Amino acid sequence: MKELEKLSCRRRVALLCDYLDGELPAASRRLVAAHRRSCLPCAQVLASLERTVRALKGLRGDAKPPAASRRTLKTALARAARPRR
Amino acid sequence: MTSERELIEKSRNGDAEAFSRLVSRYEDRIYRLAQHVCSGLPSDADDVYQETFLTAFKKLKGFRQDADLGTWLYRIASNLCFMRYRRKKREPFVPLLDRPHDHDDERDAPRGPQYRDPEPTPEEAARKSELTAAVSDALARLPVDYRLVVVLRDVEGLSAERTAKVLKLSVAAVKSRLHRGRLFLRDEFRRSFDANPPRGSGISKP
Structure with a gap:
């Protein structure tokens, strides 16, 4: 892909990130998508990175701080507020 | 309110x-x-x-x-x-270097559905929690400078610009650490799934 080869390493990384994150402008996205269809090694790298990102997004589930920890924080906040009143 | x-x-x-x-x-x-x-x-x-x-x-x-x-x-x-x-x-900053060519992997798994939710069977739920544990383990091995970027971007869903503000980095530095972090994690996932392949077919390895 000649257009990609012309880019510096830093810009190529930014382009790849933006592609994976769906943040590339339509024209550049089409360019990468076309290259992906014709280059198996690139297609494999992109597919493996897409799966990695999906696996990480799988960690987004609910996270609640434990009740004991919330109580401790509440007590600490009340203590911190007292001298200021 | x-x-x-x-x-x-x-x-x-x-x-x-x-x-x-x-x-x-x-x-x-x-x-x-x-x-x-x-x-x-x-x-x-x-x-x-x-x-x-x-x-x-x-x-x-x-x-x-x-x-x-x-x-x-x-x-x-x-x-x-x-x-x-x-x-x-006492963890020093460990730069993760790009490999000269990142096309060298022929062992890539075929593409497949990541999760078949929203109504997973108990078996699927167990496999999903296995995958979640594997992802958390791999994250723990990623140097903390990169881990912060990956968690803010991919887990918390912050934009690159907001992540840069949080960590006081340039947007280019965020993207660079994110990319290297993702490559590291991809390889870690593979290693861990090659050692302990997930049972069943509901979830593909990353």
């Missing part, structure tokens, strides 16, 4: 009740960040969660009204995670 601005104003004047309402708006996000960045050290996640809000309450006078509270809280929490990690592990 009281606006965030009003709650901040009351909290600045030492109103712990008003601040508790701000805490309840942000605590899940901050706790999740602490959990994934301080993974393997559960008491540290609790400590970071508490310290983040206590520090914010004490320093709220210095918080700019036009700034974003969430970004500011993420920054405090990220700094706390980072400092604890450096202190405990």
